[in-house]
Amino acid sequence: MKxxxxxxxxxxxxxxxxxxGFGEDAPVVTSTADxxxxxxNGEFQAQFPETWEVFGKRDFTSEISSNTQTVxxxxxxxxxxxxxxxxVKNILPEGMIIGDYSKKLNESSAAVLQNYKKLDEKDESGxxxxxxxxxxxxxxxxxxxxxxxxxxxxxxxxxxxxxxxxEDEVVAQEAQNIxxxxxxxx
Numbered sequence: 001m002k003x004x005x006x007x008x009x010x011x012x013x014x015x016x017x018x019x020x021g022f023g024e025d026a027p028v029v030t031s032t033a034d035x036x037x038x039x040x041n042g043e044f045q046a047q048f049p050e051t052w053e054v055f056g057k058r059d060f061t062s063e064i065s066s067n068t069q070t071v072x073x074x075x076x077x078x079x080x081x082x083x084x085x086x087x088v089k090n091i092l093p094e095g096m097i098i099g100d101y102s103k104k105l106n107e108s109s110a111a112v113l114q115n116y117k118k119l120d121e122k123d124e125s126g127x128x129x130x131x132x133x134x135x136x137x138x139x140x141x142x143x144x145x146x147x148x149x150x151x152x153x154x155x156x157x158x159x160x161x162x163x164x165x166x167e168d169e170v171v172a173q174e175a176q177n178i179x180x181x182x183x184x185x186x
Contacts, residue, residue: 083163102128
């Protein structure tokens with residue numbers, strides 16, 4: 001009887017661990033001396049001001065894409081739109097390089113957003129950074145996006161900051177800094 005109880009306990013623990021994701025690398029948030037947090041999940045990391053909130057995969061509802069790894073959100077609330085940065089992980093299609101992937105992603109954004117306008121595009125040591133603006137519908141505010149794409153082997157990480165075009169300058173800069181701080185963990 002004792003053996004059966006231990007076996008059932010062990011089996012249910014393993015089952016729950018698989019269902020709840022405890023086997024994954026749990027994200028770690030640490031603080032630095034300059035009041036910044038560092039989010040790391042074993043695969044990538046990003047720096048963020050402590051005036052922002054961090055949401056991991058376990059915090060998401062079914063409405064969030066399964067490719068979304070993390071979302072950072074400003075605690076400074078705006079009635080129109082809350083500045084945020086999402087980090088999405090994808091697989092680089094066979095035969096495609098990061099520059100081509102970035103171009104396809106921009107074409108997709110241009111097709112989906114109204115009033116799409118590319119403001120800047122640059123390659124900073126393998127980080128593809130594109131800045132653009134647009135709105136999801138005619139009723140939505142005009143948003144500015146700062147999108148950073150990095151790759152390692154076949155994995156692509158896309159950090160996209162989104163904020164209204166007349167956002168508080170500090171919040172807009174914080175969002176941009178978060179998106180551009182994304183890097184793979186060695």
